[in-house]
Amino acid sequence: MNTPPKWFKPVAIAAFIWNLLGCLAYLSDVMLTPEDIAAMSEAEQALYAARPAWAVGGTAIAVWGGALGCLGLILRKSWANLVLMLSLAGVVVQDIALFGMSNAAAMAGPVVYVMQGVVLLVAIGLVLLSRKALKLGWIS
Structure with a gap:
């Protein structure tokens, strides 16, 4: 195994924290109480109730896979690449559910496009980083 550059571990740690924040956001979403849902507007309640299970599952795979994959990068494990590819698929x-299957994105406003763009770019970047790390022997 080759020694990675000095920036590798700090980047992996920052990405791990980023994905942990995604895990917290996911948990806060799936743990909404009936009171929390009742406080939403009618349109928000309808969107929340209409979300397909596969979309929620995609989000779970994205955030938990991202966190696990980044932990793999920190530990310099080759399986991080596969897990980060699964996270990207999530x-x-x-995004298919958010932008193609509902008007949730339109309701949330332009910030959702920026945020999801950043999420997608980070996920792609992590897959590319893990591939490079595998190729150069930084992880094994």
């Missing part, structure tokens, strides 16, 4: 599934 992001794509989430």
Whole structure:
């Protein structure tokens, strides 16, 4: 195994924290109480109730896979690449549901496009980083 550059571990740690924040957001979403849902507007309640299980599952795979994959990068494990590819697939599934299957994105406003764009770019970047790390022997 080759020694990675000095920036590798700090980047992996920052990405791990980023994905942990995604895990917290996911948990806060799936753990909404009936009171929380009742406080939403009618339109938001309808969107929340209409979300397909596969979309919620895609989000779970995206955030938990991202966190696990980044932990793999920190530990310099080759399986991080596969897990980060699964995480990217989860992001794509989430985006298909968000942008293609409902008007949730339109309701949330332009910030959702920026945020999901950043999420997608980070997921792609992590897959590319893990591939490079595998190729150069930084992880094994």
